[in-house]
Amino acid sequence: MNFKDKFSKEEKRVSTDDPAMSDTLSSYLQEWLPPSKEIIVACIGTDRSTGDSFGPLVGSMLRDQQIDSFHIYGTLEDPLHALNLKERLMTIRKHHPNPYILAIDACLGKSSSVGSVILGKGSLTPGSALKKDLPPVGQLHISGMVNVSGFMEHVVLQNTRLHVVMQMAAKVAAAIQLTAAKRRQVKMEKSPFQTFTTSKYPIKKSIQ
Template sequence: MGIREQGNGRRYKKDTEGLTAFFREIAALHTIEQVTFLCIGTDRSTGDALGPLTGSRLLDYGFPYVVGTLPNPCDADNLLAQVAAIPPGQIIIAVDACLGTLLTRGSYLTAAGPLQPAQSVGLKLPAIGHYSIAAIVDVNGPKPYHTLQTTPLHRVMVMAEQISGAAATGFGLEAYGRFKGSSLA
């Protein structure tokens, strides 16, 4: 789980249309072969499953370089090794779940810069990504681990589809993904 919602001026709150524009901006600067999606999270927590769900859908859409999927999650235990395995020179788009306020739940914080994985739950991991998306899956409270465990799976699945669909549209892959078999099945 990534950063808490922060008003540092570098992150921008987006809806689904805003995500598509964010990906179009990245696609205008980098080819699909230059981009690696780093989808952080675990399939052992509904709220934190956003990363692996997103990664699996990105593969369905035809993105060639995706780290962090349902069969092979990128979590706190293996994050550093997974990042070290990404070839030098790749542009990393980091995707992670986070907690925010009731008014921001279901929206996305984007940045042309890294995110800080696991900050909300008190872990110290390095900031990661040339670009980043923190998906606000639920409301921050006194027990973030419990909140993540009880976050509705449907909300997380919808948000993962919105991120991957926006990426596919932004990079021009949306039609391809509709014909490929789903790795979520």
């Protein structure tokens, strides 16, 4: 759970209420994700708190779709949270040398921004809304604004409406799924034909 009270030029904001949100967010992701990098999707949060379940919900939805072009870490079953984040990041970097990480986490902010999803360049700082000291994560990040900050954040998270979080997670997961499909299509268009070698498929000479 991070905290966001200001927005920069390096961010794109979309609203959950927008019917075209998933398509819009997917277009931004397609533009900003490097085409040749191995993409890790780190979905941060815990299923023990309604407001902080945004990340694991996205992770579980993506895992159910079995997206093979992105590596998904953090689900409701196996969450990526404050107690294991440092260890899991080490594991990710061990198995994926020089990865490009898209970090996903819930955030708190101004009341006027609740329901917004923010795509930003650079890392996010998990736990900042709850004053936790955790390492920054990601070269790109998605923050889901689930509730208002400023007073008794733990209570606010526990009393966040599940409907809001579920709707936001479903649309973000759909956007990532669309992005994966677009990247796969682009890859196929660049190399549409498989190269066949004569060593694998030898040419047989006809008998005269």
